[in-house]
Amino acid sequence: MAMESEAGFADFVGQWSPALLRVAFLLTGDRGMAEDLLQTALLKTSRRWSRIADHDAAYPYVRRVLVTTYASWRRRHRVSEVLTDRLPEQATADDVTAPGRAVAALDGLPPRMRAVIVLRYYEDLSEADTAAALGCSPGSVKSQASRGLARLRIELSPATDLVRHREDAP
Template identity: 45%
Template sequence: MSVQVEFTEFVTGRSHALLRFAYLLTGDRHLAEDLVQEALVRAHRRWTGIVGEEGPEPYVRKTMLRVYLSWRRRRSFAERPVAEMPEHSTADAAGRIAEADAMWGLLRTLNRAPRAVVVLRYYEDLPDAEIARLLGCAESTVRVHAFHALKKLRAVIQEVHGTDRAAVPAPGGRR
């Protein structure tokens, strides 16, 4: 099978999962598409060297993480166009957090590395050792990122809802 056919089959078969992973990291569909595209371009350049026992997906995911973590914060990334200006009230804020997309807003409060750890741990269900390997850090660093990320998320939830911290479960059943 040719390199081009292998690459095309990989993209066709795994692009949905890669896009989901990228969206969980970025919280923005357009940025997620850019992230997947950048990682696939880099993978295509090295395709013959990365196809091995594990397959190309771990390489592509690691590339996505590295690109995501290295993106410089640009003002345009933080700007979000809206049709109408929202009214500012405490009731509206509490209502929005109660909606289904509240977690994305909470995830956006995290810095890049802790957000990557939360996504990998609770959405991709990877063990700390695999997360450490992907991020190129120690397992203890992964645990520290997770600890601080969950602490921050719990504080935001407690502030908005006035909920007792102990009553806020950790995602995926982990504490």
């Protein structure tokens, strides 16, 4: 990478890394994996930086690299279990509204559906822009968003909490 190009890439990383890390976190649901995903996406981008014509508009390019890399990781590592020697603590009433609950609900969605939800509603992309970022049709974006939101509504509804609470009761 030439010095001028390196400086441009460094400026881009400094400016956009926090926003890209938030997107990566919403995709993965895990801070460590989000950092790894962002690092991988930035590495892939750095290799192509000189080919990107408009460096000011590189954010959508890197966001797409994030999404495609995330989908690739999910295909390769379908099962991920964390073994511990202790059971998790019981949830309290305050946990019902915790942001972690929404991230956990997102984690229950299939990768493409999760990516559609993150791009449409967190990144506030139009259906056409989301379709372009994912390489699919706008109709696919509409159906994935509709199904994803329906699943999130069920997962995050207070009625779901009551059912879970009753199932956990002795």
